Amino acid sequence: MPVPAEDPALLAAFEARIAAGESIEPKDWMPERYRKQLTRMMSQHAHSEIVGMLPEGNWITRAPSLRRKLSLIAKVQDEAGHGLYIYCGTETLGVDRKELVEQLIDGRAKYSSIFNYPTLAWADMGVIGWLVDGAAIVNQTVLAKASYGPYARAMVRICKEENFHKRQGYEICTVLANGTPAQKAMLQDAVNRFWWPALMMFGPSDTNSPNSAELLRWRVKRKTNDELRQRFVNLTVPQAIALGITLPDPDLHFDESTGNWEFGEIEWSEFHEVLKGNGPCNQERMAARRAAHENGEWVRAAASAHAEKQRARRDTAAA
Numbered sequence: 001m002p003v004p005a006e007d008p009a010l011l012a013a014f015e016a017r018i019a020a021g022e023s024i025e026p027k028d029w030m031p032e033r034y035r036k037q038l039t040r041m042m043s044q045h046a047h048s049e050i051v052g053m054l055p056e057g058n059w060i061t062r063a064p065s066l067r068r069k070l071s072l073i074a075k076v077q078d079e080a081g082h083g084l085y086i087y088c089g090t091e092t093l094g095v096d097r098k099e100l101v102e103q104l105i106d107g108r109a110k111y112s113s114i115f116n117y118p119t120l121a122w123a124d125m126g127v128i129g130w131l132v133d134g135a136a137i138v139n140q141t142v143l144a145k146a147s148y149g150p151y152a153r154a155m156v157r158i159c160k161e162e163n164f165h166k167r168q169g170y171e172i173c174t175v176l177a178n179g180t181p182a183q184k185a186m187l188q189d190a191v192n193r194f195w196w197p198a199l200m201m202f203g204p205s206d207t208n209s210p211n212s213a214e215l216l217r218w219r220v221k222r223k224t225n226d227e228l229r230q231r232f233v234n235l236t237v238p239q240a241i242a243l244g245i246t247l248p249d250p251d252l253h254f255d256e257s258t259g260n261w262e263f264g265e266i267e268w269s270e271f272h273e274v275l276k277g278n279g280p281c282n283q284e285r286m287a288a289r290r291a292a293h294e295n296g297e298w299v300r301a302a303a304s305a306h307a308e309k310q311r312a313r314r315d316t317a318a319a
């Protein structure tokens with residue numbers, strides 16, 4: 001659908017505010033395209049938090065101790081909270097959460113590619129906390145400076161919680177890395193499976209990222225996909241070395257001249273297949289999400305009936 005032309009004076013004033021580092025708030029004027037881009041990105045982010053509960057939720061009943069079970073339950077519950085903050089943030093742009101959830105359920109909206117991979121062993125819980133939450137922190141620390149106030153503020157709180165998630169994950173990894181040969185092998189296998197998908201979380205390379213230019217211009221994104229991916233690799237390689245495990249990339253090497261850990265070519269065909277719905281768990285994740293939505297229908301009906309009753313009571317009292 002063509003986006004209506006904006007009033008040039010309003011657009012110039014908006015861009016001047018962005019350039020001055022001001023925060024854009026819900027009632028401020030904004031170009032329709034800015035609203036659309038934010039809605040797309042924030043709703044995808046919210047859906048990722050909710051679908052992201054599934055791979056780890058899968059291991060709650062099989063956690064190896066009560067302590068591990070408690071921290072895993074807390075982490076999964078935090079992800080639900082993150083989804084809710086971001087859905088609320090998206091509502092400030094004038095979109096109803098119901099509409100966004102429908103878009104996810106009928107396959108029009110995306111969620112992060114990473115959650116279409118299976119969690120096959122307990123070590124995956126450590127590796128998800130370390131790599132997946134670790135990648136999310138790198139991305140979201142920068143989003144905490146995004147130009148849209150409600151999104152930026154949600155990121156500050158989310159990043160604090162993600163830090164706990166990363167630490168609990170890395171701690172699981174350290175225990176396995178120092179455990180029996182079977183535990184170490186389980187950890188290595190999980191790292192082998194999650195390393196490349198974690199790098200894909202940052203999105204396509206800069207030359208193939210259609211949304212980046214606009215998002216960078218309006219300071220929703222403050223760094224490019226490739227810049228954040230490189231930062232994640234630079235931070236993570238020393239952590240892998242400390243664990244005594246290898247990363248599954250024969251081309252990985254430190255380049256003195258750039259100060260970067262240079263990595264091999266990402267298998268972009270795999271990324272695009274996952275986005276098209278052909279990843280190992282896309283169908284399973286969407287089936288679980290649809291079932292949860294259908295099973296929750298009575299809760300939504302009861303909540304709106306209650307709200308309706310309260311409203312009627314207030315109206316009677318006021319009359």
Ligand code: BYC
Nearest residue numbers: 045048049052111112113136200201202203209210211212
């Ligand atoms: N997966 O132009 P581009 C978590 C899509 S959850 C799927 O570069 P953009 C956690 C992209 O949407 C945290 N799709 O896009 C939860 C676009 O398609 P559309 C998840 C992807 O927006 C539970 C197309 O590819 N974090 O932490 O400039 C347990 C072209 O891309 C992906 C966020 O959601 C992908 N990986 O940049 C544990 C962060 N990458 O929409 C942990 C917020 C790209 O035009 N989002 N696409 O049809 C972002 O920072 C940005 O949206 C992205 C993509 C960097 C992901």
